[in-house]
Amino acid sequence: GKLGRYPPWPGKIVNPPKDLKKPRGKKCFFVKFFGTEDHAWIKVEQLKPYHTHKEEMIKINKGKRFQQAVDAVEEFLRKTKGKDQASSHNSNEEKNRRNSSEERGKQSAGDEKRKAILSEGKLKKGTGEGKKRVSSVSSERGSKSPLKRAQDQSPRKRGRPPKDEKDLTIPESSTVKRVMTGTVAGFKWPPSVSEPVKDSDPHFHHFLLSQTEKPAVCYQAITKKLKVCEEETGSTSIQAADSTAVNGSITPTDKKIGFLGLGLMGSGIVSNLLKMGHTVTVWNRTAEKCDLFIQEGARLGRTPAEVVSTCDITFACVSDPKAAKDLVLGPSGVLQGIRPGKCYVDMSTVDADTVTELAQVIVSRGGRFLEAPVSGNQQLSNDGMLVILAAGDRGLYEDCSSCFQAMGKTSFFLGEVGNAAKMMLIVNMVQGSFMATIAEGLTLAQVTGQSQQTLLDILNQGQLASIFLDQKCQNILQGNFKPDFYLKYIQKDLRLAIALGDSVNHPTPMAAAANEVYKRAKALDQSDNDMSAVYRAYIH
Numbered sequence: 001g002k003l004g005r006y007p008p009w010p011g012k013i014v015n016p017p018k019d020l021k022k023p024r025g026k027k028c029f030f031v032k033f034f035g036t037e038d039h040a041w042i043k044v045e046q047l048k049p050y051h052t053h054k055e056e057m058i059k060i061n062k063g064k065r066f067q068q069a070v071d072a073v074e075e076f077l078r079k080t081k082g083k084d085q086a087s088s089h090n091s092n093e094e095k096n097r098r099n100s101s102e103e104r105g106k107q108s109a110g111d112e113k114r115k116a117i118l119s120e121g122k123l124k125k126g127t128g129e130g131k132k133r134v135s136s137v138s139s140e141r142g143s144k145s146p147l148k149r150a151q152d153q154s155p156r157k158r159g160r161p162p163k164d165e166k167d168l169t170i171p172e173s174s175t176v177k178r179v180m181t182g183t184v185a186g187f188k189w190p191p192s193v194s195e196p197v198k199d200s201d202p203h204f205h206h207f208l209l210s211q212t213e214k215p216a217v218c219y220q221a222i223t224k225k226l227k228v229c230e231e232e233t234g235s236t237s238i239q240a241a242d243s244t245a246v247n248g249s250i251t252p253t254d255k256k257i258g259f260l261g262l263g264l265m266g267s268g269i270v271s272n273l274l275k276m277g278h279t280v281t282v283w284n285r286t287a288e289k290c291d292l293f294i295q296e297g298a299r300l301g302r303t304p305a306e307v308v309s310t311c312d313i314t315f316a317c318v319s320d321p322k323a324a325k326d327l328v329l330g331p332s333g334v335l336q337g338i339r340p341g342k343c344y345v346d347m348s349t350v351d352a353d354t355v356t357e358l359a360q361v362i363v364s365r366g367g368r369f370l371e372a373p374v375s376g377n378q379q380l381s382n383d384g385m386l387v388i389l390a391a392g393d394r395g396l397y398e399d400c401s402s403c404f405q406a407m408g409k410t411s412f413f414l415g416e417v418g419n420a421a422k423m424m425l426i427v428n429m430v431q432g433s434f435m436a437t438i439a440e441g442l443t444l445a446q447v448t449g450q451s452q453q454t455l456l457d458i459l460n461q462g463q464l465a466s467i468f469l470d471q472k473c474q475n476i477l478q479g480n481f482k483p484d485f486y487l488k489y490i491q492k493d494l495r496l497a498i499a500l501g502d503s504v505n506h507p508t509p510m511a512a513a514a515n516e517v518y519k520r521a522k523a524l525d526q527s528d529n530d531m532s533a534v535y536r537a538y539i540h
Contacts, residue, residue, distance in 0.1 A: 008057045010070060011032055012076070014032045016030035028041045033069070034072040034076070035068045035069030035072050054070075250276045250402055250405045251402060252278045252406075253278065253399070255311075256281065256310065257279060259307075259317075260304050260307060260317070260318070262289040264484075264485070268378060268384075269381055271296065276405070276406035278402070278403065279299075281298065281301045282299070282301060282307075304327055304334045304337065308342055314344050316345070320348070320492050323348070325357070338362055338366070338367040342366075343393075346358060347371075347372050349374075349425070349493055350421055351499065352419075354421075355417060355420075356417055368396045369396070371390065371391050372390040372420065373421065374386040374389070374407075374408065375387040375427050378485070386407055387411070388412070390411055390413050390414065391416060397413050422500060428493035429494055429508070429511045432490040432511070432515075433510050435472060435534060437514075438469065438472055438532075439476065439532070442473065456474075481532060484531075487527055487534060488527035498511050517538070518531075521536055521537040
């Protein structure tokens with residue numbers, strides 16, 4: 001359904017890791033959800049008895065994953081019942097007879113207290129009564145990484161419930177069946193719960209928000225759900241929307257969607273919008289790129305102005321600041337189609353000044369503006385697993401719910417226009433610098449007589465292990481530089497990130513050094529290859 005409303009979901013109470021503090025405000029419990037690896041803090045007032053509402057919830061939720069969760073609940077109850085029966089059989093028979101009536105009464109009352117379902121809830125702002133800053137770590141679909149396997153195998157230690165929950169103390173063996181709303185964030189257990197969360201291996205798919213100097217509280221996004229995160233200072237609202245519904249289904253918006261720019265990223269995005277049932281009108285500077293999408297059900301727009309004027313929300317994803325400006329301000333451009341109520345979402349990775357200028361001209365015509373650059377590559381775009389960084393019109397962000405669900409695994413709302421551009425450049429600065437370092441290491445290994453494959457094997461067994469590291473090294477070892485992320489675009493992002501540092505007089509020497517290597521690669525005609533082709537800049 002719409003972002004902010006979710007189907008009920010069953011879970012059981014577990015004790016939180018000792019490093020994880022309970023959100024301030026109303027009393028809540030730490031819950032593990034059946035059928036998933038997700039955990040979350042759940043408010044007490046959002047609970048309902050499981051058995052009483054079980055049939056009603058099954059009727060509402062037809063999804064396969066929900067049914068699997070219910071099956072997991074029933075299996076858990078069977079096992080628990082079996083253990084209880086075994087325990088009872090071994091106890092003194094006379095004592096059982098004397099206490100059976102009393103125990104049955106207690107168990108009945110206890111089960112009603114312990115087995116509950118969290119009622120379907122409307123999204124509320126904040127993760128608790130007090131404002132809480134949350135660092136969000138994005139989850140990953142597909143094959144498990146070494147870290148994920150380690151997490152799956154790690155023991156989950158439990159202790160006593162927090163002292164401030166004495167009036168709702170629930171024994172370790174008991175269960176609470178609950179459903180999750182958007183007001184909470186889930187926690188991903190680190191490889192060992194005795195270690196601080198912040199020390200868990202930094203895999204490529206982990207994106208952390210750090211807005212204050214206080215230690216981060218790390219949460220794992222409940223897969224494809226919505227959560228609101230706020231700084232303790234309250235100065236900036238940060239929202240992470242994990243976008244696909246729990247049962248895997250998406251209800252597409254009835255708004256007409258436009259899309260401008262069918263490059264590596266735009267093509268995958270449009271395909272996923274169409275697959276999820278959206279009505280999409282497309283335009284591209286070279287019109288032949290539109291043909292494939294017309295065959296898939298898209299409509300063809302003759303100019304950007306026509307697309308904007310005929311659609312409710314128009315997305316754009318182009319190469320750089322100049323292209324973004326030309327698209328809006330040029331002949332038959334976006335601005336000519338803007339009138340009051342029209343919505344424009346720019347997904348290009350550009351600098352904050354450019355996106356601020358575009359926002360001003362769109363809004364001056366009565367339009368609504370959202371910047372939403374994406375972190376990812378062609379493969380992630382095709383898989384609908386992009387990370388979306390949004391800022392600007394909060395209402396428009398929420399209107400884009402089903403679109404973000406279709407194209408990405410997580411979206412973050414970062415406040416005012418310009419914030420997403422800055423964050424995106426910083427993310428790509430880190431990524432580009434890391435890629436150059438990988439290339440530098442591989443070439444140094446080669447010239448000193450070391451095996452490049454062995455170096456990769458060693459790195460994959462260490463803390464730097466990640467999908468990104470492995471894929472890019474494999475590209476280099478195989479000599480396959482087919483673009484997944486154009487080298488010319490990562491160089492552009494490094495250049496813009498360095499300029500961002502200049503604007504606030506902040507040193508960026510690592511990025512500056514990496515930028516020089518990419519410029520060398522461009523001089524060697526590597527612009528239209530993958531960023532991993534920066535390797536060729538090191539070959540003498």
